[in-house]
Amino acid sequence: MRAMKVLAIETSCDETGIALLEATGGLRAPRFRVLESLVASQIKIHAPFGGVVPNLAKREHLKNLPVLFEKLRKKYPSLAPDLITVTVGPGLKHE
Numbered sequence: 001m002r003a004m005k006v007l008a009i010e011t012s013c014d015e016t017g018i019a020l021l022e023a024t025g026g027l028r029a030p031r032f033r034v035l036e037s038l039v040a041s042q043i044k045i046h047a048p049f050g051g052v053v054p055n056l057a058k059r060e061h062l063k064n065l066p067v068l069f070e071k072l073r074k075k076y077p078s079l080a081p082d083l084i085t086v087t088v089g090p091g092l093k094h095e
Helices: 043-049 053-075
Strands: 004-010 015-024 029-043 083-084
Touching: 015 053, 029 053, 043 053
Parallel strands: 004 083
Antiparallel strands: 004 015, 015 029
């Protein structure tokens, strides 16, 4: 069985994260290796408010995801993940 490339995207709160993993071993003996992990912090943006502001966090995720993805593509120009995973709750409620 060949190794699978997994693109993981995390946006559950105030950090925008993207990672590229290599998965081997199948379902019986799964093994994961992090090839790249990138994070865009929002700490300074939310600090004046004393906590995370959901609508502000959402806007920052929309701004940060393309930037992080482009950094990943520059390092891995032939990036073609076998699987894409994304955060699905719990997290911030966006209205």
